[in-house]
Amino acid sequence: MSSLPISADLIQNHNAQRLEAVRDEYDSLGRSLARRHIDIDAIKSKAAQFSVALPSWGSGRGGTRFARFPIAGEPTNIHEKLADCAVVQQLSRITPRVSTHFPWDRVADYPALRAEARELGLGFDAVNSNTFQDRAGQAHSYRNGSLTATDRSARNQAIEHNIECIEIGRVLGAQALTVWIGDGSNFPGQQHLSAALDRYLDSLQQIYAALPDDWRVFLEHKMFEPAFYSTVIADWGSSVLAAQQLGPKAKCLVDLGHHAPNVNIEQIVARLHRFGKLGGFHFNDSKYGDDDLDSGSINPHQLFLVFNELVEAELNPLEGFDPAYMIDQSHNVTDPIESMLSSAEAIAGAYTKALLVERDRLHDAQEENDVMMAFQTLRRAYRTDVTPIVAMARMEAGGALDTLALYRYSGWRSQKARERNATGLGAGIV
Ligand code: RM4
Ligand code: MN
Ligand code: MN
DSSP states (O other): OTTSSSOHHHHHHHHHHHHHHHHHHHHHHHHHHHTTTOOHHHHHHHHHHOOOBEEGGGGSBOBOSSOBOOOTTOOOSHHHHHHHHHHHHHHHSSOOEEEEEETTTOOSOHHHHHHHHHHTTOEEEEEEEOOSSOOTTOSSOOTTOSTTOSSHHHHHHHHHHHHHHHHHHHHHTOOEEEEOOOOEESSTTSSOHHHHHHHHHHHHHHHHHTOOTTOEEEEEOOSSSSOSSEETTOSHHHHHHHHHHHOTTEEEEEETTSSOTTOOHHHHHHHHHHTTOEEEEEEOBOSSSOOOBOTTSSOHHHHHHHHHHHHHHHHSOOTTOOOEEEEOOOBSSSOHHHHHHHHHHHHHHHHHHHHTSOHHHHHHHHHTTOHHHHHHHHHHHHHSOOHHHHHHHHHHTTOOSSHHHHHHHHTHHHHHHHHSOOOOSOSSOO
16 A cells, blocks of 8 residues: 555545534535435445546646647656556545556556556556557558558558557456547548448457457547548447447447537437447537536536436446446646546536436426426436535545645645656647
């Protein structure tokens, strides 16, 4: 335990100063929930079981295509990224796994990386392949696409990269591969829309064939960017059709930021679940055409409605229902650790609120077409401030009652600013 980044004493002392106030709020909320016949301790136990993976790439400062402004002490390699993720996990206790991205996180010794993570209290979640960029010295460019390129050599190279990701993931103890491609077109007529999809399916079949028995492949759709006229897997429809054609190990991954504005994402969740194809999430938020703002920062209500569908799905699980929850954000103007702490809290809070929905009352109102009662049932849960529940669950698991305050108090970032190399453009997404 001594290799954990923040001292346990520091956490305990910090919590001790806050415990009385949080307990008071918890007890008061408990009385209020009891009047709704909800047992606060039972909700807290469920909330304590929730977890969401951190993106290794989210620990660095991201940017836009215009600029990137690094901060002192940000990580410059996967080892430092793991250390920062370990801070988030130690304080929040709901982020025990890291999702890696290759080749960004490439190292020479993966068994050693796995051991290093374990020492830091971390495991590994889905591995992400990257064929949306060229790597220095690679034989074939992805400028005209990767898994869907007309050039067979580029396609094969992209397939092999994905298979290599599976092999790395096996060593790390991951059990899923997430495939997001930037392939698409910028001009009408540029691409044969059907032929590009055929090539995608053919490439994915070969990747699918390399999956170990207990693995899944997540197909991630995105409406646009970097291709601005069409992308090959643009929406959940293309994604679910591809997943159905590929077989049971292929599932759809919903990145909240990858839809047109105002799309009803919670309904997509319900649809994908209905067909046994809901594989996982990339949590973030968005306002315009961006796809990487902090979870719950723009539309916390949507996050709640998504979790409302997920709780419905938990109550009616189909065989193989085991969605993988991950954060996928680019932190351009904040300390990435602070964003990940705040996002983990927002996500856990949305889940906890969804647990408070009085399901029988909701279902009865739906059956009876009592529109206002159905809406108010959701509203009552959404309006409840669940902060004390999430905080208590976190503290009982060894985390911090106030994660942000403790992180700042720990002086982690300024200490790293003294120890770490200054970043170039390396660590975050640009
Ligand atoms: C994409 C997509 C992928 C992520 C990259 C960095 O927009 O969300 O999941 O790996 O960004
Ligand atoms: Mn994503
Ligand atoms: Mn994205």
